Amino acid sequence: MSAKPIVQVENVTHVYSRGNVTALDDVSVTINRGEIVGLIGQNGSGKTTLVKHLNSLLKPTKGRVLIDGEDTEKQSVQAMSAKVGYVYQNPNHQLFARTVQDELEFGPRNLKVDEAEIEARREEAIEFFGLEEMRDLHPYRIGFPLRKLVGMASIFTMRPDIFILDEPTTGQDNITTQRVYKLIHRLRENGHTVICVAHDMILLAEVVDRLLVMRDAHLIADDTPRKVFAMREVMESTHLAPPQITQLSLNLKKGKVVLSVDEMLKELKS
Amino acid sequence: MQGIAVPISVVPGNSPIHRINPIPKMVWVLGILVISFITRNPVILGGVFLLGLLFVTIAQIWPSYLRVVMVLFPISLTLILLQSIAPAFPQPWTPIVAVGPFTIWQEGIYSGLSLLLRIMCMTTFAMVMIMTSHPSDIFASMQKVGLPYTMNFILTMTLQLIPILQSEFNTVLKAQKSRGLKGTGFAAILPSMVPVFVGAIERVQQLSISLESRAFGSSGQKTSYRQVQFGFKDALVLAAGALFSGAMTYWLLVDKTLDWSRTLTFSPAFALILFFGAGIGFLLFIAFALRLVLTA
Numbered sequence: 001m002s003a004k005p006i007v008q009v010e011n012v013t014h015v016y017s018r019g020n021v022t023a024l025d026d027v028s029v030t031i032n033r034g035e036i037v038g039l040i041g042q043n044g045s046g047k048t049t050l051v052k053h054l055n056s057l058l059k060p061t062k063g064r065v066l067i068d069g070e071d072t073e074k075q076s077v078q079a080m081s082a083k084v085g086y087v088y089q090n091p092n093h094q095l096f097a098r099t100v101q102d103e104l105e106f107g108p109r110n111l112k113v114d115e116a117e118i119e120a121r122r123e124e125a126i127e128f129f130g131l132e133e134m135r136d137l138h139p140y141r142i143g144f145p146l147r148k149l150v151g152m153a154s155i156f157t158m159r160p161d162i163f164i165l166d167e168p169t170t171g172q173d174n175i176t177t178q179r180v181y182k183l184i185h186r187l188r189e190n191g192h193t194v195i196c197v198a199h200d201m202i203l204l205a206e207v208v209d210r211l212l213v214m215r216d217a218h219l220i221a222d223d224t225p226r227k228v229f230a231m232r233e234v235m236e237s238t239h240l241a242p243p244q245i246t247q248l249s250l251n252l253k254k255g256k257v258v259l260s261v262d263e264m265l266k267e268l269k270s
Numbered sequence: 271m272q273g274i275a276v277p278i279s280v281v282p283g284n285s286p287i288h289r290i291n292p293i294p295k296m297v298w299v300l301g302i303l304v305i306s307f308i309t310r311n312p313v314i315l316g317g318v319f320l321l322g323l324l325f326v327t328i329a330q331i332w333p334s335y336l337r338v339v340m341v342l343f344p345i346s347l348t349l350i351l352l353q354s355i356a357p358a359f360p361q362p363w364t365p366i367v368a369v370g371p372f373t374i375w376q377e378g379i380y381s382g383l384s385l386l387l388r389i390m391c392m393t394t395f396a397m398v399m400i401m402t403s404h405p406s407d408i409f410a411s412m413q414k415v416g417l418p419y420t421m422n423f424i425l426t427m428t429l430q431l432i433p434i435l436q437s438e439f440n441t442v443l444k445a446q447k448s449r450g451l452k453g454t455g456f457a458a459i460l461p462s463m464v465p466v467f468v469g470a471i472e473r474v475q476q477l478s479i480s481l482e483s484r485a486f487g488s489s490g491q492k493t494s495y496r497q498v499q500f501g502f503k504d505a506l507v508l509a510a511g512a513l514f515s516g517a518m519t520y521w522l523l524v525d526k527t528l529d530w531s532r533t534l535t536f537s538p539a540f541a542l543i544l545f546f547g548a549g550i551g552f553l554l555f556i557a558f559a560l561r562l563v564l565t566a
Contacts, residue, residue: 057444081450092472093445096464106461110450140468154449 005066006161006193007031007054012063014049023049025217026063033161036184036194038204038225041214042238047197050214051164054195055084068161082111085160089167091151095139100131100150103139107158118157125153128186129179145176152183162193169200181207201243205229205259213238230257279433281401287329291500292403292411294508301515302395306388309522310380311530315387322394331401338397339390344555346386350548353382354541359531367538374541380531382544405429410494420487427477431470439466 007030014024023046031037041047052058053065056072056079065072067083088094097103104122113121126132129149134142139150152168168180184207187194198204204211204225211228213221221234229235229242230250241247249258249267258264287295305318326335357363357378364376409426413419442465443458451461522528 055448057448077444077447078450078452081448086445086448088445088448092469093442093465094449096446096461107449110452158450 004033005030006033006068007195008066008069009050009053010064010066012050012053012060012065014046014053014058015061022217024053024060027217027219028063029212029219029222031193031195033193034188034191036188036207036209037196038208038211039195039197039214040199040201040204040211040238040240042240045214045238046217047214048166051086051166051195051197054080054162054164055086056080057086078110081107081158081160083160084162084164085155085158086164087152087155087166087168089170091139091144091147094151094154095147098138099136100139100142101126101135103150103154104157107154111158121157121159125157128156128183129153145172148172149176149179152180156183160192162195163187164195164197166197167199168196169198169203177203199240201241201246205243205246213240226257226259229259279400279429280404281329281331281334283330283402285329285402287325287398288402290402290507291498291504292399292408293415293500294504294511295399295403297508298511298515299392299395299399301511301518302391305515305518305522306391308519309528310384310388311522311528312380312383312387312534313530314518314522314528315384315391318391319387319394322391322398325398326394329398329402331398334401335394335397338393342389342393344552346389347548347552347555349386349389350382350544351552353385354378354545357381358385366536366541369542369545374545376535377531379536379541379544380534400429404496406496407498410496410498411500413492413494414498414500419492423486434473435466435470438469442466442469 009027009029012024012027013022015022027046027050039047039051049058053060053072054067056075056077059073067075067080072080095103097106101122104125105118108118108121126135129152131146131150131153134146139147142150148168148171152165155163165180165184168184169177172180181203184194184196188207196204196208208225211221211223211225212219213228213234215238220238221228221231223231229246232250235242242250243259245261245264246257246259249256249264256267258267302318302322306315309315326332354374355369355372355378357375357380359377359381363378365373366376366379367374405426408429409422412422412425417425439462443462445465446458446461451458
């Protein structure tokens with residue numbers, strides 16, 4: 001993993017013209033290639049506005065956004081989609097094709113990938129996400145958790161450098177949640193950059209290297225989950241609670257901050 | 271892409287027309303509807319249309335109104351074009367001038383112009399009504415007039431669903447663009463329409479469940495959170511609307527000399543300018559639309 005910045009957000013301010021709302025106020029952040037980043041904050045703190053700048057859905061009112069060294073200002077969303085894959089929170093907004101299989105082929109076909117490669121990617125995605133049984137079903141006929149996986153798979157086949165996952169585990173059952181974890185680990189192994197907007201602290205504690213915290217259009221913290229969870233004031237001011245096991249370790253006030261039950265066990269045994 | 275949606279919903283404002291109760295406005299819309307269908311006289315229709323534009327000015331809804339009219343623009347051009355060579359009018363027709371294999375008919379021009387004005391009159395008044403009345407106010411006042419609750423609910427729900435569907439459409443279009451969807455034309459229709467319609471059906475299903483669980487259709491006296499006033503001014507506007515449309519209807523039905531279909535003659539020059547103007551306008555529109563689709 002080289003430490004080359006792939007996302008550079010430089011002093012970005014965004015004002016929604018309707019209602020004159022400042023959703024981002026002078027935000028700067030640099031994300032390196034291969035980093036797994038979590039983005040947390042209350043609803044309305046500017047998380048979604050920030051990630052929408054990365055694939056050019058929104059343009060900064062002030063400042064600039066560089067993706068792989070290129071300014072997004074002049075780029076269309078379609079052009080950016082080859083580099084930045086945005087998985088929407090609600091899969092119903094993205095899915096439309098007659099079968100799951102067609103759905104997986106839609107993205108790469110838009111990018112003019114050749115047919116043999118499309119097929120290879122499709123098969124890989126079906127295998128990885130465990131969609132074999134439903135490959136010929138209509139996406140709306142399968143349950144919500146699996147539909148969400150299809151949404152992720154449809155971006156996965158586009159092979160973007162950067163994955164943006166908006167609430168990937170919300171409304172998911174245990175099995176699909178595990179698969180999301182697996183997906184993120186797999187993306188990490190392949191050297192992709194992942195930005196995860198989430199309220200699921202356990203997910204973040206488990207998979208993320210770095211946590212960005214937003215409050216009222218500002219970025220207020222940027223560190224490893226271990227350190228961010230220990231910042232009591234930051235966490236309280238955003239009304240976010242670390243995983244219970246981490247809270248326990250924080251309240252014990254001795255030893256180190258733990259992120260999982262296994263870690264706690266190890267800590268207690270030593 | 272934000273501007274793709276036509277804003278057929280209330281435009282916030284505080285003009286004199288905004289402040290009028292929805293009922294008198296509806297009476298006007300109904301009256302104009304009757305007048306537009308009774309007559310084909312272009313001068314009377316034109317006059318009613320100008321009156322409508324005056325209301326648009328008073329209500330200060332020009333930008334939204336123009337966006338609706340823009341949608342009607344290609345339809346009006348084809349209307350003029352097709353009517354002048356194939357009038358929707360009883361025979362016999364009087365020829366004015368021949369253009370290649372086609373003949374432009376006297377009745378065709380007349381019929382095209384009057385149909386166009388009819389559409390414009392009705393749209394203008396309907397838009398003034400819809401763009402200046404909050405759906406909840408319409409609901410509350412219809413309730414007062416005594417429209418059955420269920421009927422009333424269907425009516426206002428439809429009005430409220432339009433902006434929701436428009437924002438939904440924008441979200442879906444953005445989601446599809448994030449998947450590399452190109453084009454705003456035919457290629458974009460399926461990927462963006464399917465999720466919107468499926469979403470709409472799901473929404474309606476959920477709505478019906480939530481209505482049931484909140485005792486929809488239970489009997490008894492209903493009160494409304496939103497209070498609508500019906501003052502002296504509203505009564506005046508209502509009376510004016512009823513009187514105006516009543517008098518116009520009577521006049522138009524009685525005075526047979528207002529039927530100008532056989533007496534009003536158009537000069538060949540006027541007919542040609544209208545015909546070619548509409549033709550060229552239509553071709554330009556097609557070219558513009560094609561360019562938009564191909565370059566997107």
